[in-house]
Amino acid sequence: MLESFTIPYFCSMNFDILLQSALGAASRASEAILRVKSGGFDAWSKSDASPVTEADLASNEVLVSELASHGIPILSEEEKAVPYATRKNWTTYWLLDPLDGTKEFVKGLPEFTVNIALIHQGEPILGVIAIPEQHKVYYAANSQAFVADIEGEAVANPRGISPSNAERKLIVAASRSHLSPATSELIDEMASNYDEVEIVRAGSALKFCMIAEGTAHVYPRFTPCMEWDTAAAHAILRNVGLNICRMADGLPLEYNKESLLNPPFIAQ
Numbered sequence: 102m103l104e105s106f107t108i109p110y111f112c113s114m115n116f117d118i119l120l121q122s123a124l125g126a127a128s129r130a131s132e133a134i135l136r137v138k139s140g141g142f143d144a145w146s147k148s149d150a151s152p153v154t155e156a157d158l159a160s161n162e163v164l165v166s167e168l169a170s171h172g173i174p175i176l177s178e179e180e181k182a183v184p185y186a187t188r189k190n191w192t193t194y195w196l197l198d199p200l201d202g203t204k205e206f207v208k209g210l211p212e213f214t215v216n217i218a219l220i221h222q223g224e225p226i227l228g229v230i231a232i233p234e235q236h237k238v239y240y241a242a243n244s245q246a247f248v249a250d251i252e253g254e255a256v257a258n259p260r261g262i263s264p265s266n267a268e269r270k271l272i273v274a275a276s277r278s279h280l281s282p283a284t285s286e287l288i289d290e291m292a293s294n295y296d297e298v299e300i301v302r303a304g305s306a307l308k309f310c311m312i313a314e315g316t317a318h319v320y321p322r323f324t325p326c327m328e329w330d331t332a333a334a335h336a337i338l339r340n341v342g343l344n345i346c347r348m349a350d351g352l353p354l355e356y357n358k359e360s361l362l363n364p365p366f367i368a369q
Contacts, residue, residue, distance in 0.1 A: 119171060120227060123217045124229055127251075176188060176197070196220050198332075202304040218329075228240065246263070274309075275301070284322065328362075335353075335354060
């Protein structure tokens, strides 16, 4: 059964406009990333030692330019940090990861995404995840979720997606870059309940998309990541009746915390 939640009144009449704008922005950002990739690019480290490239910044420029027109605040990994004293008063805002999976991008792997989420009162209600190399986009809102093709700046051929139940075989999505000993231990524990366990490793938000469309069942994570890494995926999972919950107490991840760091979580 799909999780029940209500689109806020402030955007209910224009919600389709917001979704179409996010899809268009994701398509154009995907094109910008691929242009940078095809022409060669520089990479450097940010103050937290995480990598950033010209493609991250090009994608961010496209997303912010498009989404700012709606007058909704924007919090992006690649924009200047917004003080908590300011953003704690935001009821609704866009939360962006212009290029999720920069490590994979730098290595030449195709496992990177563009992540767009609309957050309302601390909950993700709209999510868009574009996969530039596959010319594909996942999106969800209002208890509906789809995957579609990206054709230039347009989105075509949408197909509904839904998760699957693990019966005798459990498929676990795991991070390509961040598989920790704690994650391995948890996977071993889960394995005792199934005849077979398969681990599928992938970068970026692809792991969440696999769960939403039923090609994987669970994604546990103990290593650090940020709110913008999970928000778009969280919205998609919520709209297919799933969730991302904290390991510590089983409650859903929260957004717009003073610290934007996520605690250990499990998506299922």
